[in-house]
Amino acid sequence: MREKISQVMGIFEELPGDAAPVGDVVAAGNAVSTKATEHRRVDGFPRAAGVFRGAGFSKDAVVAGDAVLPVLPALAELLPAGGLARGSVVAVDRSGLLCLALVAAASAAGAWCGVAGIPDLGVAAAAATGAEPARLLLVARPGPSWPQVVASMLEACEVVVVRPPARPSAQIRRRLEGVLRRGGGVLVAAGEWEGAPVRLRVDRRAWAGIGDGYGSLRACRAEVVAEGRGAVARPRRRWLWLPAPDGTVAPDETAAAGRAGFPGGVAAAAKASLRAAR
Amino acid sequence: MKAALKTGSAGEPARTLAVWCPGWPEEDTGSAEARAFGQVVTVVEDFCPEVEVLRPGLCLLGARGPARYFGGEDALAQKVAGAVAARGFTCHTGVAGGQFAACLAARAACPGSSGRPGEPGEPGEPGGSGASSVVVPPGGNRQFLAAYPMHVLAGPALASQLARLGIKTLGDFAALPARDVASRFGAEGTAAQRVARGQEPRRLAAATPRADLSAALEFDPPVHAEPAAFAAKGLAEQLLAGLAARGLSCVRVRVEVTGADGRESTRLWRHDGLLSALAVAQRVRWQLDGWHPAQAGRDSGPADEGSGGITMLRLVPDQLVPDEGRQLGLWGDDLVSGRVERAAVRLQAMLGHESVAHPLLAGGRGPSEQVVLVPFGDVRDARFPADRPWPARVPPPAPATVYPVPLAARVIDAAGAPVTVTGRAVVSAPPDALMAGDSPWLAITAWAGPWPVTERWWDERNATRRARFQLVTEDGIAWLAALERGRWQIEARYD
Numbered sequence: 001m002r003e004k005i006s007q008v009m010g011i012f013e014e015l016p017g018d019a020a021p022v023g024d025v026v027a028a029g030n031a032v033s034t035k036a037t038e039h040r041r042v043d044g045f046p047r048a049a050g051v052f053r054g055a056g057f058s059k060d061a062v063v064a065g066d067a068v069l070p071v072l073p074a075l076a077e078l079l080p081a082g083g084l085a086r087g088s089v090v091a092v093d094r095s096g097l098l099c100l101a102l103v104a105a106a107s108a109a110g111a112w113c114g115v116a117g118i119p120d121l122g123v124a125a126a127a128a129t130g131a132e133p134a135r136l137l138l139v140a141r142p143g144p145s146w147p148q149v150v151a152s153m154l155e156a157c158e159v160v161v162v163r164p165p166a167r168p169s170a171q172i173r174r175r176l177e178g179v180l181r182r183g184g185g186v187l188v189a190a191g192e193w194e195g196a197p198v199r200l201r202v203d204r205r206a207w208a209g210i211g212d213g214y215g216s217l218r219a220c221r222a223e224v225v226a227e228g229r230g231a232v233a234r235p236r237r238r239w240l241w242l243p244a245p246d247g248t249v250a251p252d253e254t255a256a257a258g259r260a261g262f263p264g265g266v267a268a269a270a271k272a273s274l275r276a277a278r
Numbered sequence: 279m280k281a282a283l284k285t286g287s288a289g290e291p292a293r294t295l296a297v298w299c300p301g302w303p304e305e306d307t308g309s310a311e312a313r314a315f316g317q318v319v320t321v322v323e324d325f326c327p328e329v330e331v332l333r334p335g336l337c338l339l340g341a342r343g344p345a346r347y348f349g350g351e352d353a354l355a356q357k358v359a360g361a362v363a364a365r366g367f368t369c370h371t372g373v374a375g376g377q378f379a380a381c382l383a384a385r386a387a388c389p390g391s392s393g394r395p396g397e398p399g400e401p402g403e404p405g406g407s408g409a410s411s412v413v414v415p416p417g418g419n420r421q422f423l424a425a426y427p428m429h430v431l432a433g434p435a436l437a438s439q440l441a442r443l444g445i446k447t448l449g450d451f452a453a454l455p456a457r458d459v460a461s462r463f464g465a466e467g468t469a470a471q472r473v474a475r476g477q478e479p480r481r482l483a484a485a486t487p488r489a490d491l492s493a494a495l496e497f498d499p500p501v502h503a504e505p506a507a508f509a510a511k512g513l514a515e516q517l518l519a520g521l522a523a524r525g526l527s528c529v530r531v532r533v534e535v536t537g538a539d540g541r542e543s544t545r546l547w548r549h550d551g552l553l554s555a556l557a558v559a560q561r562v563r564w565q566l567d568g569w570h571p572a573q574a575g576r577d578s579g580p581a582d583e584g585s586g587g588i589t590m591l592r593l594v595p596d597q598l599v600p601d602e603g604r605q606l607g608l609w610g611d612d613l614v615s616g617r618v619e620r621a622a623v624r625l626q627a628m629l630g631h632e633s634v635a636h637p638l639l640a641g642g643r644g645p646s647e648q649v650v651l652v653p654f655g656d657v658r659d660a661r662f663p664a665d666r667p668w669p670a671r672v673p674p675p676a677p678a679t680v681y682p683v684p685l686a687a688r689v690i691d692a693a694g695a696p697v698t699v700t701g702r703a704v705v706s707a708p709p710d711a712l713m714a715g716d717s718p719w720l721a722i723t724a725w726a727g728p729w730p731v732t733e734r735w736w737d738e739r740n741a742t743r744r745a746r747f748q749l750v751t752e753d754g755i756a757w758l759a760a761l762e763r764g765r766w767q768i769e770a771r772y773d
Contacts, residue, residue: 152625
């Protein structure tokens with residue numbers, strides 16, 4: 001399995017222009033994504049890929065003027081803008097790792113990331129996806145004034161992840177969306193956010209490496225669905241390693257190649273089929 | 279001076295000054311009276327910063343350095359005694375080689391020298407002749423001690439044994455051949471004889487005691503936030519001056535506000551030796567704003583000062599460190615930009631210093647130990663570094679959700695009985711269903727474990743003994759569960 005993963009990584013290191021996973025996506029024609037496209041054209045390859053490779057070196061990879069914040073290559077295909085469009089909200093449904101993976105590339109590229117209302121955030125997992133813990137700002141319990149906390153965070157951080165304590169009212173949503181548009185930040189809502197242009201959720205998942213009393217969790221193959229308005233009005237589905245054995249998040253190329261197999265190897269597959277038969 | 283530099287003749291221990299104030303409660307170190315001894319220690323600290331308090335009423339300091347500065351041991355002993363006496367305490371000082379002899383010298387300085395059963399009956403020297411200090415010259419330890427009865431040194435058993443053998447004074451005991459003492463009385467006897475000979479097995483362990491460096495101001499009548507914040511500037515100046523006089527700096531400042539209605543507000547603010555008095559006052563102002571978010575009577579004048587007023591303001595330095603100055607990076611402190619710092623400080627004003635965390639990866643076996651949440655602005659320092667091997671740690675990948683407080687859970691086998699693990703790490707039956715917290719029962723599709731972990735068995739309070747499991751439930755979520763003392767807990771979730 002390790003070789004498989006390294007193959008996946010290899011693909012992204014020499015990502016050619018025509019294989020850019022975002023090139024065909026930006027058809028919606030809203031202002032933000034067109035701008036992003038232009039930017040990409042100038043570079044010759046998607047921004048996300050560049051950032052992924054240069055997690056350590058490029059401090060200026062997150063430029064204030066960029067319309068799109070980079071995401072991990074595995075997630076770029078799912079998002080209509082190929083990254084986190086500044087001024088927008090991305091809702092993530094019930095997956096801690098997906099939230100962390102969304103902000104990982106931006107954080108690695110030098111962006112500060114605020115997290116509000118998630119006292120159980122796994123910082124070690126965030127670090128494994130590529131996020132830089134030293135640029136995380138955590139407010140575990142923002143209390144009833146969480147919209148103010150998020151607004152304050154958005155003044156300093158490019159990305160803010162928030163788990164609202166309750167379903168946010170229309171008024172709160174409008175206010176925060178206003179702050180987002182003015183400041184150019186990105187809000188990742190871990191939970192319900194009505195009217196979010198993109199919603200990501202994990203549809204199915206299968207763990208590998210663990211059996212009936214033996215092994216240990218090694219990796220998880222998950223089908224992530226992106227839904228929403230505009231370009232993602234027709235849901236997009238991708239199989240991802242969430243996480244891969246090294247903790248990162250990568251596309252699952254076994255699924256892409258049409259080989260519907262179970263990632264845990266023969267044992268896990270046999271086990272799964274046994275369970276299905278039972 | 280030469281004699282003082284060599285730590286005395288014949289293996290005599292380092293010169294020590296003992297400060298003895300008779301009449302303090304000796305056992306009860308927790309009482310208010312005992313704590314008041316801190317005042318004496320404060321006075322003594324003016325002579326030497328490293329004072330070892332043996333018990334209330336008796337403290338020690340190394341005499342070598344201060345004696346050179348204050349013009350000799352005699353002068354030092356008298357100055358210390360005089361300074362403490364000037365604060366209204368009876369005080370006797372003694373200088374000798376080592377703790378034991380110095381304490382006896384201080385006792386000898388007391389003209390009456392009576393009261394306690396352990397008191398020497400006939401001091402070797404005639405006493406301080408009016409001046410309340412006695413200095414035993416270097417090399418004179420053995421001679422000074424020789425006249426003391428045996429029981430000042432040894433426990434009652436050894437003393438009575440020696441007395442029956444005809445050995446009544448320390449001088450007699452010291453004169454015995456060391457080999458014979460060792461063979462007859464063992465290690466205890468050898469140590470006692472070393473002391474009786476004026477030698478000392480134990481070194482002075484100087485620890486910096488905590489002096490009260492806080493600055494406080496009471497308001498009578500109670501005042502509003504605005505005047506209190508104004509007064510905070512003067513208070514902060516006082517605090518910083520006190521710290522600077524001792525060459526100290528603090529990492530954080532604790533601001534304590536007490537209201538007339540009994541409410542209290544305590545916050546920690548980052549200081550790092552960087553804040554001016556004005557900046558500290560600014561933080562007090564923020565705290566007061568956060569404390570009275572909507573006081574109705576705030577602007578309506580002094581009529582209702584009694585209800586929302588502030589009666590006391592106290593600034594306490596926290597985490598004292600030596601002030602070594604602070605070198606800013608040539609290109610600026612690029613890790614935390616000003617923009618982020620401003621936002622973080624504003625959030626801290628709103629929610630409290632500890633509510634805004636700046637995480638740091640640390641070492642540990644469980645996922646909750648692998649991260650330290652440092653309050654923003656504090657020194658980022660992990661007690662256990664992350665780059666050490668942690669055998670038996672939970673294998674990667676790391677879970678995305680780590681519960682700060684483990685979730686209570688129940689795990690049952692196919693027959694519905696709770697799953698248990700024996701002392702030899704054998705599972706009673708394969709786990710079949712899991713109930714984590716309030717969630718409904720979920721069927722377990724795969725599991726691994728048990729991985730027994732016994733941590734810190736040498737430390738009663740922090741010892742843990744648990745068996746970890748990884749469980750995958752039917753909804754595709756994986757859990758890190760632990761069984762400790764028969765109770766199942768969910769430590770983390772892989773989601």
